[in-house]
Every structure is written in structure tokens, then in C-alpha cells.
Amino acid sequence: MVTDDARPGRRSFNFSAGPSALPTDILARVQRELLDWRGTGMGILEMSHRDAGGPVQEAMARAEASLRRLLAITDDYAVLFVHGGAHGQFAALPLNLAAPDQPLGYVDTGFWSRRARDEGARFAPTAIVASAENGGARLPAASGWTVPRGAAYVHLCANETIQGLEYLSDPDPTGDVPLVADFTSTLLSRPIDVARYGALYASSGKNLGPAGFAVVVVKRSLIARGARPQTPSILDWSKLAEPAPIASLYSTPATFAIYVSSLVLEDLEARGGLVAAERRSSERAARVYARIDASSGFYTNAVHPPHRSRMNVPFRIRGGDSALEARFVREAEALGLHQLFGHPRFGGLRASLYHGVPDAAVDALDAFLVDFGRRTG
Numbered sequence: 001m002v003t004d005d006a007r008p009g010r011r012s013f014n015f016s017a018g019p020s021a022l023p024t025d026i027l028a029r030v031q032r033e034l035l036d037w038r039g040t041g042m043g044i045l046e047m048s049h050r051d052a053g054g055p056v057q058e059a060m061a062r063a064e065a066s067l068r069r070l071l072a073i074t075d076d077y078a079v080l081f082v083h084g085g086a087h088g089q090f091a092a093l094p095l096n097l098a099a100p101d102q103p104l105g106y107v108d109t110g111f112w113s114r115r116a117r118d119e120g121a122r123f124a125p126t127a128i129v130a131s132a133e134n135g136g137a138r139l140p141a142a143s144g145w146t147v148p149r150g151a152a153y154v155h156l157c158a159n160e161t162i163q164g165l166e167y168l169s170d171p172d173p174t175g176d177v178p179l180v181a182d183f184t185s186t187l188l189s190r191p192i193d194v195a196r197y198g199a200l201y202a203s204s205g206k207n208l209g210p211a212g213f214a215v216v217v218v219k220r221s222l223i224a225r226g227a228r229p230q231t232p233s234i235l236d237w238s239k240l241a242e243p244a245p246i247a248s249l250y251s252t253p254a255t256f257a258i259y260v261s262s263l264v265l266e267d268l269e270a271r272g273g274l275v276a277a278e279r280r281s282s283e284r285a286a287r288v289y290a291r292i293d294a295s296s297g298f299y300t301n302a303v304h305p306p307h308r309s310r311m312n313v314p315f316r317i318r319g320g321d322s323a324l325e326a327r328f329v330r331e332a333e334a335l336g337l338h339q340l341f342g343h344p345r346f347g348g349l350r351a352s353l354y355h356g357v358p359d360a361a362v363d364a365l366d367a368f369l370v371d372f373g374r375r376t377g
């Protein structure tokens with residue numbers, strides 16, 4: 001088995017914010033199986049999702065079972081593998097959970113929570129219940145949220161992939177109003193108290209595996225009454241949750257991506273589940289932030305330390321020297337450290353430390369931060 005520390009062939013250290021690095025041993029297995037899956041002479045890419053109990057349905061059932069074990073998801077929640085990424089779910093939320101005139105509450109902590117709100121606003125009146133403080137550097141305390149009366153839900157983004165602001169624990173429930181959350185860039189990095197959420201969802205291209213689908217975990221009681229009548233069926237959670245033969249088969253699912261994710265999920269379980277994943281994430285992120293903080297202002301990250309993302313570490317050099325940042329990216333690439341650029345709209349640098357990033361990559365990044373700072377600082 002290829003281990004975390006190995007770089008077989010020309011595998012680079014990849015810090016992409018998503019789609020992101022996948023564990024090498026999983027990719028190697030997928031490659032081996034691609035032409036001939038278990039002696040069938042076919043690859044899983046070529047198999048029908050309508051084959052009752054066949055390889056595709058088995059992979060989907062395994063992915064669901066593994067996710068349920070990892071997150072301790074109880075039977076009163078449905079688990080759905082759906083099309084349209086997180087963007088699809090930004091629209092699915094109001095269509096499934098809110099009447100047309102029912103207000104929606106959004107916690108605004110950065111780019112992705114605003115994206116979710118803008119899409120929600122196309123279907124129902126929205127209100128910002130709280131915003132990030134200190135110029136976007138601090139999460140607002142849940143005790144200060146102003147939730148509109150009769151709100152269908154309060155939405156938050158569990159990890160702002162661009163700003164690097166993360167809820168490292170689950171906020172307290174919002175009275176009777178369900179809490180819903182975008183976990184796209186942090187799902188599987190820590191245990192989640194699922195019972196605090198009416199629904200949570202994540203696009204797949206980060207810790208979960210390849211891009212191509214989203215997972216939705218939703219309390220069955222919230223979808224019992226069905227979506228609004230005009231809801232496109234592809235966004236209708238109650239249709240997708242129909243159990244026969246298994247859920248998520250209303251239309252052709254992203255079979256290959258879900259299959260690869262089933263391997264990622266089982267790999268996470270084999271490595272000690274989400275308690276171990278959280279320990280690993282927090283140690284790795286702490287190392288990178290410590291290096292930034294020890295650089296006497298050469299590298300900076302303005303986020304309030306308890307709210308710093310463990311998955312995405314955005315940073316600047318000399319407060320935003322773009323020429324030096326471009327040089328950092330170039331020199332890092334020459335050493336095999338890739339995708340360290342920030343989001344094109346916001347600039348700067350960003351190191352994403354998802355599950356598929358090996359520990360050796362974090363060691364190499366740490367050494368490069370020191371070396372680059374010494375040479376140019």
C-alpha cells in the first residue's frame with residue numbers, strides 16, 4: 001500500500017482548495033480497477049445504476065453506511081447523494097424547507113454564506129441574522145443572532161473556504177428554527193453533532209472525494225410534507241429520499257464520483273474515524289498557523305485564532321505584496337508544492353489541508369515557509 005509519506009512516480013504535493021488532492025493509494029486502486037472491476041471485464045464507470053444490488057448500488061449503499069457510521073447519523077435523517085454541488089443545494093434549501101413568503105435567516109461570515117443567501121433570496125425573503133465581526137475576522141456568537149419570526153431555517157457556512165473562518169464546534173440550536181449548514185469544505189474533518197442541524201450538506205470535491213455530487217443529510221420530518229410544487233424534481237429531497245430500491249436513484253447519479261468517495265469514507269474509518277481526523281487536522285493546521293505567527297509579520301493571517309479554519313489557511317506576504325506572493329507560488333511549484341494561490345477574486349495565498357493531503361506535504365510546506373521567509377524576508 002502506498003503510504004502518506006510516499007510520493008510514487010510524479011505525485012506532487014497538492015494544496016488545492018478544491019477539487020483537491022485524493023489519497024494516492026485510493027487513486028491507484030481506482031486505476032487498477034478501471035478496466036476490469038472484480039473480474040467483470042467492465043469498469044464501474046460503465047455500469048448501470050439500475051442493476052438491483054449491483055456494483056453501483058452497492059457502492060452507493062456502502063458510501064451511505066460509512067458516512068452514517070462516521071457521523072453517527074441516526075435513522076431519522078435521510079442521506080442523499082445529489083446533483084448540482086453545493087450551488088444546487090443553495091436553491092434546494094428554500095424549495096424544500098420554506099413556504100414562498102416564509103423568511104430565511106442567514107449568518108453572513110464570508111463569500112460562501114453570501115452566495116447561499118443570494119440564491120435563497122430568489123425563492124423567499126431573506127434576513128442576515130448576524131455577520132462576521134472585526135472586518136470579517138471573527139465569527140458572530142450564536143447568542144447574538146437575530147432570527148426573523150417564523151423563519152424556515154437559519155443557514156450558516158461551517159467553513160468559509162476563501163476567508164478561512166471555521167466553526168470548530170456546532171452552534172447551539174436556534175430554538176424551534178432548524179439550523180442548516182454548508183459543510184462543503186470541512187465535512188469529515190471532525191465529528192459533528194448532527195442532531196443540532198435540520199439539514200447539512202456538502203459538495204463533494206474536498207474531503208469527500210472527487211467533484212461531481214453533493215451529500216445532503218436531512219431530518220426526515222422536515223421533508224415529510226414535500227417540496228414546493230414547482231420544485232424541479234432533481235432538487236426535491238423527498239423524491240430523492242424515496243427508498244426503493246435505494247435512495248438517491250431518482251435520476252442517474254454521479255456513480256463514479258460516489259464510488260471513489262465510498263473508498264475515501266472507508267479509508268477514513270480505517271484510520272480511526274473522525275476523532276482521529278480531527279486530531280490530525282488540528283495538529284497540521286496549528287503547525288502552519290504557528291509558522292505564520294512566528295514570522296514577525298512577514299506572513300499574516302488576520303482571523304481570530306479560535307475561529308481559524310483547519311482546512312484552508314489563507315495568508316498574505318508582507319500584508320499583500322503581490323509580486324512576492326507570485327514569486328512564492330512560482331518557487332513552491334518548482335519544488336513540487338502546487339496550488340498555493342489564493343482565490344482569484346481575493347488574491348493572496350492559501351494552503352488547503354484536506355484529508356487527501358499527506359503529512360509529508362505539510363512538512364514540505366512548513367520547511368518552504370521557513371526557507372522563503374529567510375531568503376526574502
Ligand SMILES: Cc1ncc(COP(=O)(O)O)c(C=O)c1O
Nearest residue numbers: 085086087112159161184185203
Ligand atoms: C463552503 C463552500 N460552499 C459552496 C461551494 C460551492 O460548491 P460547488 O461549486 O461544488 O457548488 C464551495 C466551493 O468551493 C465552498 O467552498
